[in-house]
Amino acid sequence: MIAIHDLVKRYGQFTAVDGVSLDVQPGQIHGFLGPNGAGKTTTLRMIAGLLKPTSGSVAVNGHDMAQEPEQAKASLGFIPDRPFIYEKLTAGEFLRFHGGLYGMNGNGIGDRVREMLELFELGRWENELVESFSHGMKQRVVMCAAFLHRPRAVIVDEPMVGLDPRGARLIKDVFRTMSARGVALLMSTHTLEVAQEMCDRISIILKGRIIASGTVPEIRAMGDRHDDQLTSVFLKLTGGSALQEIDEIV
């Protein structure tokens, strides 16, 4: 559903993403992990059509993002890490506007908007201005928008930032349900527990390159010792052993 091949992004001499290839199948939740500055957000922004790759290709639902951007985007939902939306629109107006951008029209849009707002527990906020929402509520509005047009694939950048435990649980349930319905999800996260709990496959990126890819048990098996958690293997792969020096410094 999401197929990226040999994706490269260079800023002058600096290579932010260096030959990344990924394939996210329908119904799969694919975790995209890596330390800060590894190239996760740049990769996701290229898949979403926000950044033009220096080379390589992105295809969503069989449509090449460079050749058929409208068709590719029509199948895609995007949830950014920072939920900037129009502050002077109500949640309902924003979602109707967003639906309109995806060609949704007529009486059905109102029902669909209410359905999504109810799903994300924002039903009673439909007619309130977005400017009065908290960060977590704005994040949920963006998620409503991402799923509103029934996308075939969804790109999620740090989904749990700013969400309370109830909100985080809700998002996990929604993602699982969408996955069960055949939606492909590519999700970047720093929360390894979330990745371990939810993802079918995981890719780890470091300095712009994919350094490990596989199912959760396969990734876990890359660690030195038997460990139920991903943390130790993540630290091993991404050079986190320096953390051990912290004790001495602090």
Add this chain to the structure above:
Amino acid sequence: MTRAFPYLLLPHLWASRNRANRRERGDMSRAILFGGVAAAVCAALYEGSFWLTGQLADYAELGDYLLRIGLSWLFLTFLSFLAFSGVVTALSAFFLADDLRLLLVAPVATRRLFHARFLRTLIQSSWMVVIFVVPVLVGVGRARCAGLGFYATALLTVIPFAVIPVAVGTAVTLLLVNTFPARRARDLLMLMGLLFAASLVVVLRMIRPEQLLRVESLPDVTDFFATLQSPITPLLPSFWAGETLFASLSGGHDLLHAAALWTTAMAAVVLLTAAGERWYFAGFSRSQEAPKARFTRFRGIDTLACWLPLSTVRRQLLVKDTKIFLRDVSQWSQLLLLLALVLLYLYNFRVLDLQRIPYMSGFIKNVYAFVNLGMAGFVMATVTVRFVFPAVSAEGAAFWIIRTSPVRLRDFLWSKFWSGLVPVLVLTELLTVAANEFLGVDPFVKVAAALAILCMSFALVGLGVGLGARYPRFGADPSQVAGSYGGVAFMVQAVLFVLVMIVLVGWPASLYVVRHVRGLPLTAAQQLLAAACTIAGIAISVFVWLASMRSGVAALERMSD
């Protein structure tokens, strides 16, 4: 360690220093343009005050009396400006600034924070007044051959004079924020301020000040000023400032009024600090509360948009842009000021007395029609740079929504074009048609002007939208966007375009009018030239319109590189 309150201003100074050190594209042209305009205004103020003071010297005691009252009135005008500016600036500096949350969680005493914010408010509210008052006072001083004592007195007068109204304005803000939510208070203030400014402009014009300039009405001028003196005037700081400066100008000293200024300023700061310690944090806390915002739903816009023959995407973009514009008081309220200026403009044509030149009135009327066309062009350029040029930037940090949706950037930009074109075209066509109607110009000139405005609207709105897409500033508010490099570049190109259009339309039309007045038909060569000029005008407009839009679309597409 407790540092003195100016320490809290360091981030602003450092930010200014960093901004000055970091050269951006267009900094030099912007500096030349704005610096040139400021220098020209200052030079005009200096020359004007120098000339007027020199003229008044011819009237001996009457001249002195008028100068004295004039100084008092000058300061009274600044007093009201400073008080209002103080209210608005204090609201932002004390309650809405982003860095307040950082400072309020730090171990900084409220009193120090309050002093730092007051100093910032004082500087931000009064710098413009100081820039305008300096050339005026230097002009007055030079005309009266005043010594250095006058300039020293001026400095010692302006400082407490600025402190008093800004302190009062800050106190009003403190009261307002403890009564209303801060954002609501800002909207109310903005609206009130603009209504006040708009009505002031209209009222000042309606009293027809040009009549006061006639020599035969000089005794009336004296009476006019005398009647404006009310019993409370001597109680105002503006009167004290005027008296102090006039005494110094005459070689004497007015210590009583100077002392009144300084003691009142100090008392205002002491009382304000006490009020700040008592109510500032309570007000700030109130401003952080986010009660449900009150707003208008504008359901009519949705209904109206359904009737328009537009695609779903364009309809939704139009509805979104319209609602966001109408819900932002700081945006639409500026239209009120514009409306007042337009009324004033039309009123000027209404009262224009061309019959005083009986043999030339027919020709002069038609010349005025082209002056009107030029003015309408400049109004169009101003409205476009303020409301249409920032259209792409107005998407702000939410632009990712458009870029990740299956909407072609071409469609997005053209939607911005059409929603900008309709109001600009209607406004300027109405302006031109109404003004030409008041003037009673030749029907041919009326049609030519209306057609020229049509062409100019397409070209200037296209230029504004296109350049707005090439030089977007997503983080800035629309007025900042209008003053950015792209905005200045737009204004320069727009003015050049308007001048070219006036030449291309004005020359054949005036030729026709001259021949028509003399009862002569146009020769074949003249007809050919007139047609060539008309075609050239239309061709240039279409080229500017389409080339700008194409360049804007290309710039948006390059954004993902």
